[in-house]
Amino acid sequence: MNAKRFGALTLATLSLAPTLLFASACSGDDTVTLRVFNWEEYIDEGGEGSYQYDYEVNPDGSAPPIVEDFEQWYEEVYGTPIRVEYSTFGTNEDMYNQIQLGDEYDLLCPSEYMIMKLAAEDYLQPYDESFFDVNDPHNYYIRNVSPYIKEMFESNRINKEDADDTSTWADYAAGYMWGVTGFTYNPAYIRDESVLRELGWDIMLEPAFKNKVTTKDNVRDSYFVALAICYRDEIESLDKTDPAYGEKLAEIMNRTDDETIRQVEAVMREMDENIYGYETDTGKADIVSGKIWLNFAWSGDAVYAMDLAEAGEDEDGNEDGESTLLNFFIPEECANLWFDGWVMPKGANRQAAQAFVNFLSRPDNAVRNMYYIGYSGVIAGEEVLTYIKDCYEVDPDSYESAEAYVEYDLSYFFGDTVEAGSAVFYADREQAEKRQLHAHYPTLEVTSRCAVMDYYGEEANEAINELWSRVKGETLDAWAIAVICVSVVLIIAAVLYAKFGNKFDLFRPRPKKGYHLVKQQSCKQ
């Protein structure tokens, strides 16, 4: 690893040179610098579209980015000025590459499997005890984090490869956002949801949806879908009331043995034939415009897409289309439960990093971030519940039929952070079963049939990446490759002969052709 870093450092130093100069230039005062590395568009950036702007929270109508508010708050609380250097990445792998190149940060926000990979490679430092002290009023994270998330973080070991290492996610990571995977679909084309329920993840292979469904252009999400299709019978035969159900499900959804990979490859090839395509961010627009009917989506993206479609807006907020209703469907058999969390690399400024996490975890700030990016935060508490109720609670008296609304129970998520019983409220049946609420805060019934995808380990990871390149890459028969290779060689030989053939004097030297004379004349001019 050292040699690898060294090789890459040459380049990294070059690209970093201006930053270093800048950093040393302002090291004169006692300003603390906090280097945060987060996903793109994954934090309240203030201005139009932010909570403070839309609800005119501040009397003067200003809506600063949350990072600026943090700088102010930090100085007020800790008495030291701080400057946040905020940068963003596009994929977990991009982030990992940056770290490997020697970029230094105090706080990163990768997904759960990348957290596990970083931990396995010993990049991370744990949170210190003071972070977990519930008596400190500034420890917003530990005071407000959802008991469900807390339990999840405390029960998952971070380094599954090393049997002696019993530390959990909770030791190294503080949650930020979470969600599930499913499909957004356009009910204008799919009127009967029972068809989807029957198909589950087999939607990807359904001939009726040929060229009308997309998956993510990302190996892990597609691998999960293919696994669910492969082992559907086994998953469905599990007893959901069994206390070990979750564990058994997780075991199936994390298989990477050779036989599994072979079966998954076959399924993925079938998917490849049936789907419209792989996408990273065109799916939202494509489903609104009707190019596709179903789009594999992360819940937060789904909420965002549903909101946009409903308002008839495009991604830049221009109202240019008609309002379209989109639904969200989470397959019955199982879905992927994912988390993004804050971790600190070794050598990070722990105090400042923890303060940042705490600030983002203050419930009003958690609401701001959720409002801005559309994902669901890990923070519970009264303010978050009020926000959710503002969005989704309905008055049963306003409904004529008792069928049209349901009692929605989120006590599993809010636990004792709110008054007992207050996390149960009435919601519109459509909302609760197939629209924003369903995606935003799924019920315990949904989350309990979800599985977390672990870091597969170096070897399995490589095998799965190879599988991905085999599925995505082109396939030619051996004879076709041979024919093309031979013809390429022949062409090369022919050109070489044409160029140098006369030098070898195999045939009599030929007289120069007429146009050479013309060329010489033109040169003399």
Next chain:
Amino acid sequence: MRLHFSRKLLGIPYAVFLAFFVIIPMLVILFYAFTDKEMHFSFGNFIQFFSDPTKLSTIVYSLVIAVITTAVCLAIAYPVAYILARSKMKKKFVILLLFVTPMWINFVLRVNAIRELLNWVGLLGEANYFNTIFGMVYDFLPFMILPLYTTMLKIDESLYEASADLGANSVTTFVRVTLPLSAPGIVSGITMVFLPSMTNYVVSDMLGNSKVTIIGKFIYEYFGSNWHMGSMVALILLIVVFLSTWLTGGFREDEPARGSSL
């Protein structure tokens, strides 16, 4: 030792640039391509590449896509450049500008526009390979037209007259005068279109819905997981491009038009 200012000193900035941004990165690629995860020297990636039918097929597909794109570009650009260069129109630069202006519009925007267009026609998602090639031709056409146009502009009018004087008909004039003299432009255009059409995976992702995989996409994906394999694929692509440039005569130095246009 006294320092003399010589014109050679002016070359230092470029030499430094060359060293840091061209030579060292290439050496780094070479280093990664021939090492394994433990940083030991290894032919593993090389062997793996050539024993994997998917990788070979993908590079062959990319090659075919690039050849078709280049050929179509040439077929469209050559007549345009010829007509423009020979016409007596006063404002012909306006027409040339019309071909070149799309280059000044953001690339992503152009690809998105094509995507909507193909969807409107009903081809999006139906003919992924066609869409990819169509998009590439649209995007890279200016790179073919410009070098051709500048080369043809330089052909002396009197050569055509001489050719006519000597009794050549228009076909002979074209084959014996125009074509050979515009060869540097052709070569230049081919080099400028061929490489991007093997690597520009944004086009194949957007217009082929990521179902078309070209070698550039492979390199991108491998750099997310395995730098060594990624470097090996990049190196092989480099060799393929080098070979094709060399075979088309791109390195001959006696051609004044190379790169003069851009």
